[in-house]
Amino acid sequence: MSKENSAPSKKKKGVSRRNVLKWTAALGGVASLSAGGLFYGLKKANRQPNSDEKIVWASCNVNCGSRCALRAHVSDGVVTRIETDNLGKDTYGSHQVRACLRGRSMRRRMYAPERLKYPMKRVGKRGEGNFERISWDEAYALVAKRLKKAIDEHGNESVYLNYGTGNLGATLSKSWPPGATPIARLMNCLGGYLNHYGDYSAAQIEYALPFTYGSGWVDGNTYADITNTELFVMFGNNPAATRMSGGGLVNDIVQARKKSGAKIIVIDPRYTDTAAVAADEWIPIHPGTDAALVCGLAHVLITEKIVDDDFLKKCCVGYDEDSLPEGIPAGNSYKSYILGKGDDKTPKTPKWASEITGIPEKRIIQLAHEIGRAKPCFITQGWGIQRQANGEQNCRAICMLPILTGNVGVQGGNTGAREGSFGIPFAGFPTLENPVKTSISVFGWTDAIVRGPEMTATRDGVQGRDRLIAPIKFIWNYAGNCIINQHSDSNRTHEILQDESKCETIVVIDNFMTPSARYADILLPAAFNLEEDDFAVCGWTSTMAYQIFAPKAVEPFFESRTVYDICTGVAERMGVRNAFTEGRTRNDWAHWVYAKQRANTPDLPENLDDAFTQGVFKYERKGKPAVPYKSFREDPKTNPLPTPSGKIEIFSKRLWNIAHTWELREGDVISALPQYTPTWEGVSDPLRSEFPLQLIGHHYKQRTHSTYGNVDWLKQVAPQELWINPVDAEKRGIKHGDMVKVFNKRGTVIVPAKVTPRIMPGVLTLPQGAWYTPGKDGIDQGGCVNVLTSQRPTPLSKGNPQHTNLVQVEKA
Amino acid sequence: MLKRPAFYIDMEACTGCKTCMIACIDKHDLPKGILWRRVSEYTGGDWNKDGNGKYHQNVFAYYLSISCNHCENPICVRSCPTTAMHKGPDGIVSVDHDKCVGCRYCEWGCPYSAPQYSEGLGKMTKCDFCRDYQREGKSPACVAACPNRALHYGEYEELADKYGSENLVAPLPSPNITQPNLIITPNRNAKPAGSQAGKISNPEEV
Numbered sequence A: 001m002s003k004e005n006s007a008p009s010k011k012k013k014g015v016s017r018r019n020v021l022k023w024t025a026a027l028g029g030v031a032s033l034s035a036g037g038l039f040y041g042l043k044k045a046n047r048q049p050n051s052d053e054k055i056v057w058a059s060c061n062v063n064c065g066s067r068c069a070l071r072a073h074v075s076d077g078v079v080t081r082i083e084t085d086n087l088g089k090d091t092y093g094s095h096q097v098r099a100c101l102r103g104r105s106m107r108r109r110m111y112a113p114e115r116l117k118y119p120m121k122r123v124g125k126r127g128e129g130n131f132e133r134i135s136w137d138e139a140y141a142l143v144a145k146r147l148k149k150a151i152d153e154h155g156n157e158s159v160y161l162n163y164g165t166g167n168l169g170a171t172l173s174k175s176w177p178p179g180a181t182p183i184a185r186l187m188n189c190l191g192g193y194l195n196h197y198g199d200y201s202a203a204q205i206e207y208a209l210p211f212t213y214g215s216g217w218v219d220g221n222t223y224a225d226i227t228n229t230e231l232f233v234m235f236g237n238n239p240a241a242t243r244m245s246g247g248g249l250v251n252d253i254v255q256a257r258k259k260s261g262a263k264i265i266v267i268d269p270r271y272t273d274t275a276a277v278a279a280d281e282w283i284p285i286h287p288g289t290d291a292a293l294v295c296g297l298a299h300v301l302i303t304e305k306i307v308d309d310d311f312l313k314k315c316c317v318g319y320d321e322d323s324l325p326e327g328i329p330a331g332n333s334y335k336s337y338i339l340g341k342g343d344d345k346t347p348k349t350p351k352w353a354s355e356i357t358g359i360p361e362k363r364i365i366q367l368a369h370e371i372g373r374a375k376p377c378f379i380t381q382g383w384g385i386q387r388q389a390n391g392e393q394n395c396r397a398i399c400m401l402p403i404l405t406g407n408v409g410v411q412g413g414n415t416g417a418r419e420g421s422f423g424i425p426f427a428g429f430p431t432l433e434n435p436v437k438t439s440i441s442v443f444g445w446t447d448a449i450v451r452g453p454e455m456t457a458t459r460d461g462v463q464g465r466d467r468l469i470a471p472i473k474f475i476w477n478y479a480g481n482c483i484i485n486q487h488s489d490s491n492r493t494h495e496i497l498q499d500e501s502k503c504e505t506i507v508v509i510d511n512f513m514t515p516s517a518r519y520a521d522i523l524l525p526a527a528f529n530l531e532e533d534d535f536a537v538c539g540w541t542s543t544m545a546y547q548i549f550a551p552k553a554v555e556p557f558f559e560s561r562t563v564y565d566i567c568t569g570v571a572e573r574m575g576v577r578n579a580f581t582e583g584r585t586r587n588d589w590a591h592w593v594y595a596k597q598r599a600n601t602p603d604l605p606e607n608l609d610d611a612f613t614q615g616v617f618k619y620e621r622k623g624k625p626a627v628p629y630k631s632f633r634e635d636p637k638t639n640p641l642p643t644p645s646g647k648i649e650i651f652s653k654r655l656w657n658i659a660h661t662w663e664l665r666e667g668d669v670i671s672a673l674p675q676y677t678p679t680w681e682g683v684s685d686p687l688r689s690e691f692p693l694q695l696i697g698h699h700y701k702q703r704t705h706s707t708y709g710n711v712d713w714l715k716q717v718a719p720q721e722l723w724i725n726p727v728d729a730e731k732r733g734i735k736h737g738d739m740v741k742v743f744n745k746r747g748t749v750i751v752p753a754k755v756t757p758r759i760m761p762g763v764l765t766l767p768q769g770a771w772y773t774p775g776k777d778g779i780d781q782g783g784c785v786n787v788l789t790s791q792r793p794t795p796l797s798k799g800n801p802q803h804t805n806l807v808q809v810e811k812a
Numbered sequence B: 001m002l003k004r005p006a007f008y009i010d011m012e013a014c015t016g017c018k019t020c021m022i023a024c025i026d027k028h029d030l031p032k033g034i035l036w037r038r039v040s041e042y043t044g045g046d047w048n049k050d051g052n053g054k055y056h057q058n059v060f061a062y063y064l065s066i067s068c069n070h071c072e073n074p075i076c077v078r079s080c081p082t083t084a085m086h087k088g089p090d091g092i093v094s095v096d097h098d099k100c101v102g103c104r105y106c107e108w109g110c111p112y113s114a115p116q117y118s119e120g121l122g123k124m125t126k127c128d129f130c131r132d133y134q135r136e137g138k139s140p141a142c143v144a145a146c147p148n149r150a151l152h153y154g155e156y157e158e159l160a161d162k163y164g165s166e167n168l169v170a171p172l173p174s175p176n177i178t179q180p181n182l183i184i185t186p187n188r189n190a191k192p193a194g195s196q197a198g199k200i201s202n203p204e205e206v
Ligand code: SF4
Pocket: A060, A061, A062, A064, A065, A066, A067, A068, A098, A099, A100, A101, A102, A103, A104, A243, A244, A245, A246, A704
């Protein structure tokens, strides 16, 4: 135990000795939590619950794509057990929102040894992790002083709110999107801050698909529609790891599969848990080559005339030469590109695709027949495919399959985008308007520290201005681990942050001493979500939406405070307390938000406390699954898409213009058509002679990105491992369980090997999110994939290509 | 209480998420190294290059979540020299800590690794089918936790009527040894018990 644990609080209204003792018990190990000192509760068969034991609704608010209800057992002010939704009969449609393994380990996370207890300021160099305890008063004054300095010297556009999803889905204490947090409200009272667009999950697809289908979120049919299809094809997409709730998509896919006669094919470099449970066939593919596969399939569909000509004529532009937009030279249609009549003079035959993707030619031809003949066919994609150096191309290309075969806007079909979701909106905490309109890509902040004012609209994707007017000097980082762990190229980021003359201040607000928290100048402990009242909104679902009302279960740990109270403290020092609070406490805002929500969903109880008692409210979606784009498909003239032509733009003139005006790095391609573009560190990069293996970083059940990455229970049941095929392992004398060294020019990671045929030869995968733990030599011992990933952004969205990496591996 | 409690696994629904394991650890405060429920990953298949240099494969994998099967003929009970290990009138096999001397014979006998030795106690520990929860009318922690509803429990005869009495799935041992109260609906990947098509590919996790 650290000295801090037993240090009495300096503050008068600090933490009582009694609480400290209880927490110390919680931290000290499970033995002392069990009633009567019984060793891990072996005699619990006869255990009487403590008389003060209560059960409180809670929620798991992380960026997993799901959201779950928890029931926290609280005894003597400490959470002693976690259960999940137990309401009703668990009939599908009003089923229980059962938490996954992570949510069930919540108390172990909440009381993890990394939990922050006091406000602290850095002593020593950034990233070393040496801090000194300070009071909240000192902390507020220090933040205010640094913030004033940044605004005075460099303007509001030098202040940046970093991406953070550690408390995603909450309402009052949400950490994402940053623009909806109390920190944004505070900054908006002070003249604003530099925005970002996109996110680390889906930057490329969010940017690219609107060129095809029109502005806004491009929707998909839901998994419930698997029951109405003949063939279900998943490009990547692994809900068994990325939508894990029993009230979420993994359960929806399992349930739908049972009712459906559809064949299910998973195309992925890795045999995922989704493939294992749901797929009839797995087709392994080289990472980053999905667009090449699509081209090969399109070649078969077009040459064998199994395309839906009516749909293409009526609803699309750019399929053939006749439907090219005005002013575009001949030879630029999709058909010309596929048949080799375009500029590159290369027919995209199945053989051509086979050489790139690694998929046997015969299988490509057969798959084209299957897709072409299934009526309907449901084609969906996950987001790993778009986190590639050619991600914008891959995701648009996949949409070509339903477009060519006319499966858009029909029951049992899909747009080719990720599957849809059914949800109900929840009222938000008002954050006022940001007077600053300048915005950078979510992935561009390290560049903006180094060369801010050199970054321009047409070279770096700056929005709202032609170029940045200031470098980033001050970073707010709330509940996020992108400072070092989840951003690419940890070693480069470390170098950049070491220079304190560049980014002058990093304020981290978090629950834990995360790898990113180690880079804080001022480190503030936030209350855990079980230590404050909040509302959690629904995660991704197919058939049932829900809301979770989670009251405070226990007092905030040591001196932690809610993010609202922290911002109020800073607001006061900055002279904007009244504008920030409008005279309301956090509790007042909770009632304010609840009243707003009741206006949307009047069946909620009048009294917030009653909602907290009931915990979960569910809404079943009745009838057939929704079909997005149905009205457009049926009558495109009356119901045009929000594209310039009103149609699906296979050829995008907007992209054509961008391609002709933006400055791109050598090798980067933006094209009007969705095409295959080989990339740096892709399957055909000559660099493979030195670093022969492609490396991706899959989502792993142990963590939600990096959240829960410090929980020992989870590490025990799902350890961090590098997946390597026996073919590659044998060549290097690597056996299952051996420690191996994975490296490229950017860094080195040491990690145990999982030798498994579930990853294809030539490809490694190191699950993303493990906590960066560099030794003195700079070699990471934690298994953090971002030591190996690159900060080079993708051409169009300037997003994160974190699955495009070449590496070598050897026995450590 | 049930007379002959049994677990039922629907492999069509099991994604290997291990929520059951964590629910079990949390409910029973299990210390590191003791896992009353374990999810094994059974994987097989080969990669072979064709004449064009393209790989072909027949890879498969599936998960099996196994705890104690509260067997009809429990070998742990048979091998216990002190009668500490016993099958109660409620059908639950459990350890009487007043009698257990920690000799570990039960551990060596059980083909499912259900009884596990606690260094701290110097005694054996094992799944008690959440007897306390069952008495309160609640499901065992693992069953109530299962996000995909793969794990169920109930009266053996009723489950057998509904789902048959199949439990011959690799890598499980022959049911003849202990007559486990375990019923399984295999999924399309499942290999029969005794198959050499794959192996337990996560030995470090179980
Ligand atoms: S991580 Fe996601 S799926 Fe798991 S309990 Fe939390 S919200 Fe649910």
